[in-house]
Amino acid sequence: MSSEFFIPDPEGHVPNAEGYFGDFGGKFIPEALVAAVDEVAVEYEKAKDDPSFAAELGDLMVNYTGRPSALTEVPRFAEHAGGARIFLKREDLNHTGSHKINNVLGQALLTRRMGKTRVIAETGAGQHGVATATACALFGLDCTIYMGEIDTQRQALNVARMRMLGAEVIAVKSGSRTLKDAINEAFRDWVANVDRTHYLFGTVAGPHPFPAMVRDFHRVIGVEARRQILERAGRLPDAVAACVGGGSNAIGLFHAFIPDTGVRLVGFEPAGHGVETGEHAATLTAGEPGILHGSRSYVLQDEEGQITEPYSISAGLDYPGIGPEHSYLKDAGRGEYRAVTDDAAMQALRLLSRTEGIIPAIESAHALAGALELGKELGKDGLLVVNLSGRGDKDMDTAARYFGLYDGESAEGESK
């Protein structure tokens, strides 16, 4: 049973019972968490079949989030992409400003069904943290957000938003002090407080059932986009494109198009200063299969299995792992994954702002930069749907420094 807005994977062929998408996925978790993770899986299976769950989630998506999100054609931007038609799926217009709210509302309902009263979450750019803090305010749940110390600095606005919403924000000072370390710390909290706490995981990674469950909550993106592009353009697109950090907005857009074999699924990873410099977070481009945060997937690691420190200008993509379903799509040849540098993403951010009056998040700007290249490859007859996963308000400080938008300060980025 499903509503128009909650349609779990109708094929139901992946993952298998052990949580594997081909060779990727699984459940590499400490024994202390086995009961809690199993409880999430059981409760989610029940919820999936419960019409009242789909109805309540559908109601929230319409009347709280503001779904369906618009599909906006961007012709002035597309002039820079070889003339291909480009449509943006406007997840930036959702309440809280990104796609993250889709998953958060689903898991918040699940938290309530499990009778838990406290939620913890990791966040990189702060968008998942803000969405989680929002849902906790709405449902009256205690909320603790773990965020790498570097990210609390570059996304200070979102830290303030989370605190305004009543969440406790803990700056994580271990390791690379970014998203990966925030996840480590959230797992430590969960092990110690699992009785009353749900770990509201923010992407399509982690142990089974999170990759499949989080994907299901984001499937609405692609389901809507597919219907909208058929209405607007009269045909399926040649490609759908999204940025890829952990991979949640990308899988949300891609999934409804997987059976449409004529539609290319293209993910854009953060190349940072360039994959060749080693300062990047392009996991599928440069990683090897390994285990991180509870599942087997591509991982940035050294030859001894130590996770290497990622880098991206975008806090939301600055992660050395990737959801297992993306690894599966890559190895199956169904998904294409390319890398986009900081500079290309920042140029695309400014271009969309000035041609269309839409300021994208730096994360989403990676997909826009990729779309400029993809559009040129497709030519004038090309048709492209790009996921605009979040809005750029949170990134204005980074962008202002990069482009020299503050009075009396020169550009840090463009001079490099």
Place this chain on the structure above:
Amino acid sequence: MSNASEKTGNIQLLSDTLAKAKSEDRAALVAYLPAGFPTVDGAIDAVKAVVAGGADIVEIGLPHSDPVLDGAVIQTADDIALRGGVKIADVLRTVREAHEATGAPILVMTYWNPIDRYGVERFTAELAAAGGAGCILPDLPVQESALWREHAEKHALATVFVVAPSSKDERLATITAAGSGFVYAASLMGVTGTRESVGNQAQDLVRRTRATDGARRGLPVCVGLGVSNAAQAKEVAAFADGVIVGSAFVKLLLDAPDLPTGLDAVRALAGELAAGVRRS
């Protein structure tokens, strides 16, 4: 290295050591120390000190960049070891030299990715060749462990699984049926680190673990997490086959002004704990 595949691991020594402690009406004292901390040779000296003080069995930590199950003390030590450039080869040398110097059974405790990446066959062969007795892999759950166990058995290495207060009885049965050497019972829900009290969850978990078929066959149950002093060791020794202490030793080394002072402190604490684990 040429005879690596001929030499078998020391799982029997591990079992004999636990049996000997039992025959002496005491729990075994199991110490944890990370390889490469404060240096590779310093860690080897720390193993010698802890055995000299009275530890029966030693777990050598193979440091990992993402120690999700470790608290601040072991995270800090791992960080120092990794920044010092410790490699798996250094961990294996630590096992070899520690075992040769002390004769004690030496286990490796680490996360799954380093071994997955290094190669399960290569790692188990080299650990057995170094005289290792087995492995504790807390993020490798029993349902993902078939490949590991196949190679561990081939090389006579123990597979020590962790059980937790949240483990349901049917899982305890699955785990004790698959495990060897001993079972690591986590005394509480949490990461490594010293605690004020051990709490009563541990005794209940040991009771439930002992009730499984695997444990009734004679698989010992050792308790770890949070134990740091002789009084706690005595409390745990009353109901467990072994008492595992890690962070308390590491903290002594972290806080010491120099290595010799730290080694003296480690030896002294091991002595106190060894007295604590005697039941009479």
